[in-house]
Amino acid sequence: MGAELHQVQIINDQHVEGPICFISRKIKPTEARYGASQMECLCLVWALERLNYFLEGCAFEVITDCTTVESLLNIKTPNRHKLRWQIAIQEYRGNMTIVQKDRNIHKIADGLSRWPLPNNIDNPDYVQEEAFPQIPIEGISVTDLNTTFFEEIRNSYTQDNNCSILFQLLSKDCKENSLIHSLDEIWKNSYDEGIFDLLDGIIYHRTKHTCVMRVVDRSLINLVLKECHDSPFSGHLSEDRTREKVKPCIWWPMWQKDVTEY
Structure with a gap:
């Protein structure tokens, strides 16, 4: 699972969004049995814990392509997992807004879940790397002794x-x-x-x-x-x-x- 923290800054009178940090971790064996909606909620709770020092006291948006995450704070009859996660994120209530975006619009989440493509001609974002000749360098160190x-x-x-x-x-x-x-x-x-x-x-x-x-x-x-x-x-x-x-x-x-x- 992974998450990305962005910040919107005003540059030349324009709102420019840029990344602050990226986080990820391997899913535990017990978590591998979770359904898709449970996994999305778990990822939100984990990301808030990891990024607490960035988010504490600030108003922020959580953008996700999962509708279950959007309704996590307001579920009437949550199961034991979601109840525990609700309690874990209560401190952010009032500062956090959860926004749902469709997958074709929210491309960050789609990219974080996939291995990067190799930099070759089959990659649409292929960038030709400049080749530099290898130049052997011989270093000589001279020290005067007593x-x-x-x-x-x-x-x-x-x-x-x-x-x-x-x-x-x-x-x-x-x-x-x-x-x-x-x-x-x-x-x-x-x-x-x-x-x-x-x-x-x-x-x-x-x-x-x-x-x-x-x-x-x-x-x-x-x-x-x-x-x-x-x-x-x-x-x-x-x-x-x-x-x-x-x-x-x-x-x-x-x-x-x-x-x-x-």
């Missing part, structure tokens, strides 16, 4: 023997065997496999799918763990989800164990 954190990473390499040697090897075009052999065995093997890279003075640890910063300073490691777990923006995540946040950003030996212990 350089202090990166400076601390670079400075921390001087405090670690392996990182200091690795920094020298990656900075030079000519690789010195003496420097390579001075690395610890695990570092030497990783260097030989080409896992390490140097970019903007920061050592990166490369794997099959990631390339993350190499950190050795314990205070920086603790800062990363704090930001990935304790920060309000991180949400105090579980061990697995904290590990997932650390993994694409920073790498250090035994990092998974440190995340678990933290």
Whole structure:
């Protein structure tokens, strides 16, 4: 069932009627057994309840194509349904006028009870839609990061023997065997496999799918763990989800164990 609220306004010294709102709802299973006249009366009562904040204190007309609705307020011997509906709309008596219009004149009700026609050439109100070409748009977002954190990473390499040697090897075009052999065995093997890279003075640890910063300073490691777990923006995540946040950003030996212990 559905209803439409209209208002008449004076525009350029002419009375112009325009819609205010449209309402509708699905019929309940028990209501599906109602006859046509009962359904029309039910729709009126429901519409008045829904539109009460528009209608309260105002004089208005109810336009319908059902004669039963027109006589709802004045039925002498109503059944239990209509009696209940009479009581429900008593507050509008004096302000409400029910007007009956034939179906061929009252086209709004006829339109509200039907699905809209598709917008194609078979529709008498067909409007050709303008076709717009699809234009792909690529957006690029650039954000400047705090350089202090990166400076601390670079400075921390001087405090670690392996990182200091690795920094020298990656900075030079000519690789010195003496420097390579001075690395610890695990570092030497990783260097030989080409896992390490140097970019903007920061050592990166490369794997099959990631390339993350190499950190050795314990205070920086603790800062990363704090930001990935304790920060309000991180949400105090579980061990697995904290590990997932650390993994694409920073790498250090035994990092998974440190995340678990933290």
